[in-house]
Structure formats: structure tokens, C-alpha cells
Amino acid sequence: MSSPFLAVMKSSPALTAPGTPVAPIATGRLVSLDALRGFDMFWIMSGEHIIHALAKATGWPVLLWMSSQLHHVDWNGCTFYDMIFPLFLFIAGVSMPYSLQGKLKRAGLDSAEQLSFAAKKPIYQSMLRRTLILIFLGMVVNGLFAFKGYEQTRFASVLGRIGLAWLGAGIIFLNTSTRGQIGAAVLILLGYWATLMWIPVPGFGAGVLTPEGSLPSYIDRLFLPGKLHRTVYDPEGLFSTIPAVATALLGMLTGTLLKDTRRSMNQKTLAMLGLGVSLILLGLLWDQIFPINKRLWTSSFTVYVGGWSLVFLAVFYYIIDVQGFQKWAFPFVLIGTNSILIYLASDGIVNFAHTAHFLFDGFSQFFTLPWQPVIQALAVTAVQLSLLYVLYRNKLFLKI
Known part of the structure; x- marks a missing residue:
């Protein structure tokens, strides 16, 4: 019987709840669902900050358009x-x-x-x-x-x-x-x-x-x-x-x-x-x-x-x-197999930005000012993915 609250299970997770992984990547069984869940979560986890920073640093039209798609509309209409x-x-x-x-x-x-x-x-x-x-x-x-x-x-x-x-x-x-x-x-x-x-x-x-x-x-x-x-x-x-x-x-x-x-x-x-x-x-x-x-x-x-x-x-x-073709999607699978956990952590429970600043601030000084926010945003993503990789390798998945 599972815990009535939260369980962190050291095994392949079951398909029983919103955000629960479908299967580890090695099984070849609907890996796409985990990858799509991870792709979805990536943007609110830290991906939006990367695009916003890149758009500001480069001014490229495609990145400016992508940046505009990473904001909610005020009322009617729909963005990504x-x-x-x-x-x-x-x-x-x-x-x-x-x-x-x-x-x-x-x-x-x-x-x-x-x-x-x-x-x-x-x-x-x-x-x-x-x-x-x-x-x-x-x-x-x-x-x-x-x-x-x-x-x-x-x-x-x-x-x-x-x-x-x-x-x-x-x-x-x-x-x-x-x-x-x-x-x-x-x-x-x-x-x-x-x-x-x-x-x-x-x-x-x-x-x-x-x-x-x-x-x-x-x-x-x-x-x-x-x-x-x-x-x-x-x-x-x-x-x-x-x-x-x-x-x-x-x-x-x-x-x-x-x-x-x-x-x-x-x-x-x-x-x-x-x-x-x-x-x-x-x-x-x-x-x-x-x-x-x-x-x-x-x-x-x-x-x-x-x-x-x-x-x-x-x-x-x-x-x-x-x-x-699965290897390219592995970072998204890392996110998708622990999507609820990373959502909770990224929404204020864990200060990933503080850790990223501590580890990468010195490195970011080698770049000019417009590119420093890009490096900082990438650093946050690197810290998040590192945590998720450790959890994945140890088969630790948040099960609700």
C-alpha cells in the first residue's frame, strides 16, 4: 500500500497519476510521452528565461517571436x-x-x-x-x-x-x-x-x-x-x-x-x-x-x-x-520522469538561481553584458538537469 501522502520510490515508476513517468528510456515503451511532458515542463522550469535572454542579446526576429510566445495573453487569444x-x-x-x-x-x-x-x-x-x-x-x-x-x-x-x-x-x-x-x-x-x-x-x-x-x-x-x-x-x-x-x-x-x-x-x-x-x-x-x-x-x-x-x-x-530516435530527447525525459518534483522545486521551494550564481558567476564574467544573462539562464538549467540526472540514475521518482 502506498503512502497516503508522498512516496519516493526507488524503482521504475508506475503509470498511475498525473506527472507519473510512463517508462524509463531504456524500455522503448512510449518514451515520447515522458519526453513530451519534459518538453512541456522545460519552458516553465527555465527554458523561457533562456529564450528571453537570447532574444535580448541577439535581437534576432525568430528569437524575438519565440520570446513573445513565452508570455500569457492578457485575456482573449492564445500563445504557446x-x-x-x-x-x-x-x-x-x-x-x-x-x-x-x-x-x-x-x-x-x-x-x-x-x-x-x-x-x-x-x-x-x-x-x-x-x-x-x-x-x-x-x-x-x-x-x-x-x-x-x-x-x-x-x-x-x-x-x-x-x-x-x-x-x-x-x-x-x-x-x-x-x-x-x-x-x-x-x-x-x-x-x-x-x-x-x-x-x-x-x-x-x-x-x-x-x-x-x-x-x-x-x-x-x-x-x-x-x-x-x-x-x-x-x-x-x-x-x-x-x-x-x-x-x-x-x-x-x-x-x-x-x-x-x-x-x-x-x-x-x-x-x-x-x-x-x-x-x-x-x-x-x-x-x-x-x-x-x-x-x-x-x-x-x-x-x-x-x-x-x-x-x-x-x-x-x-x-x-x-x-x-531517442537520444536527443534524454534531457526532456529527465524532466518528464520527475515533472511534479521539478515543478514544485522550480516554483520557489528550491533556489536554483542561487546555486547557479555560486557555481557559474565567475565563468559568466568572461562574457560581455548582453550575454551574461544567457549564461546565467543556461547555468540554472544545468543545475536543474544535474539534480534530475542524479535522481534518474538512482531510479528515484516522486510518486503521488
Whole structure:
């Protein structure tokens, strides 16, 4: 029985939770998922600082464009940086069918919905425990231990949303067929669209998609305890978590596709690419009447970013798992196999910048001023990857 809180296991990690590694790189088994998770986390871990510094030092148009993509949009619209969070949630969803494959095989069943309630009960308990842990860790990242009091404590968080959305999608996954999961995702997205457009907010009316006047913002102000991140709304609030369930469901459906032995790996790649491009176009079309908006996690945003998530996974899957080119992705695998740990550490728990300055400040003095921030950003990444490499070599993975 695993610990009810956190366990650091000295073994190959199981496929059982958001951010849990799929397989070590040596196994050749869906290495692409770990690599994509690591690629996703790299940008918020330290990659963004490297690009910002390089753009400032060189002034090259391509780097300036990349730097502009590593900022959130103020409200409507979407940059690459806005995709990082939903891509991680999508990847967590992909892992779900793999986490159940052993249990299903032992029971001689084809799908999770065929499991008895007795067989599902420990799965529910495990999922709920992980969700509560992620909510708690999210509050820790928000500064829980500063003890500023209830009114100044932010309860909503990125990790909390991952836990809640993954839990909601997992319950649907365990109790419906593939067709039912598709139907549930469609119903969630259409229902969310209808409620935001048709339910009036006191003082604003219906269909007002502004920070103050949107229905999710109003619900946050009424029911979300503690402090709101943006005063009048919270980007990880209560109501806007509902469409995030569809993001996780899309990942679970993708995981089911990848496990389908009736399709070749090339067919799976083409299926992901085709569906991904279709969803991107659908999201852009929907954007004309229901704006793409990460803060509200609008249905058009869910579809649009879900499409890009499929495209990213298709590319990584084809290069790494189909063609077998794995060595280039090893740094991303280091990050991906301990993604929750490095997220927590990089978000203030560990001061990697201090260590990097201590080790590399002297070296950076050999460079002119515009390039010193580049060296410092690379140094932070080197320190982070060194820690992750030691953990990987010793098979130490944070399991939630």
C-alpha cells in the first residue's frame, strides 16, 4: 500500500497519476510521452528565461517571436505559453489507460467500464487521494505556510486543477465506453458554452466574457474560498475547471488509441495528426463566436489547444517511438520522469538561481553584458538537469 501522502520510490515508476513517468528510456515503451511532458515542463522550469535572454542579446526576429510566445495573453487569444498547462493535463490523461492495462489484463477485460464496483473502489480511493494531495501541494506553492490567514490564502492552483480535472475525467473513463467518453466531452464543452452565453450575471447580463462580468468569475467571487488570484476572478477557479475535464478526457481517449493493437504505429500517428489539425481548425472557427480564452478555459480554447496537444504528441511519438530516435530527447525525459518534483522545486521551494550564481558567476564574467544573462539562464538549467540526472540514475521518482 502506498503512502497516503508522498512516496519516493526507488524503482521504475508506475503509470498511475498525473506527472507519473510512463517508462524509463531504456524500455522503448512510449518514451515520447515522458519526453513530451519534459518538453512541456522545460519552458516553465527555465527554458523561457533562456529564450528571453537570447532574444535580448541577439535581437534576432525568430528569437524575438519565440520570446513573445513565452508570455500569457492578457485575456482573449492564445500563445504557446498558454498551451503549457493544458498540454500537461492532456498528457496526464494519456497515461490513464496504461495505468489500468495490468488490472484489465488480469481480469480478462477489454475496457475499464467492465470492471466491477469492488475492483473500481480502490482505484477511486487512489484517485481521490492523489487529487487531495495535488490540491494541498498547489496551496503550498501558493504560499500556504506563510500563514497569512484564511482571507489571504489562495486555494485554487494549477496542481489543484490538474487533480480535479483528472479525477472527473477518470470517473467518466471508468464508467463509460469510448463512445460515451466522446459524448461526455462534447456535452461538457457545449454545456459550458451554453451556460456562459445564456445564464445572466447580476449587474452584467448574459454572455459577457470579461474578467468582471463572466459567469465563472461571478461563481469564483461567490463560492471560491480565500483569495482570488486576479481579485475579481481566478484563472484556476471552480466553474472553469469543468471544461478542463474535457482536456483530460481527450488525453484518455488518445491513450486508448495508442493502446489499440489493431492499428499500426504509423496509423496512430496519422490519426493523431488528422484529429489534431481538425480540432485546431474547429477551435479557430468556434473562436469567432466564443473566444479562445485560457483564463476562462473556454470550449474553443479546450478544442484548439487539444488539437495542438495531439499534434505535439504525434510528432514526438513518430520521431521517438516509431522511428526510434531517442537520444536527443534524454534531457526532456529527465524532466518528464520527475515533472511534479521539478515543478514544485522550480516554483520557489528550491533556489536554483542561487546555486547557479555560486557555481557559474565567475565563468559568466568572461562574457560581455548582453550575454551574461544567457549564461546565467543556461547555468540554472544545468543545475536543474544535474539534480534530475542524479535522481534518474538512482531510479528515484516522486510518486503521488
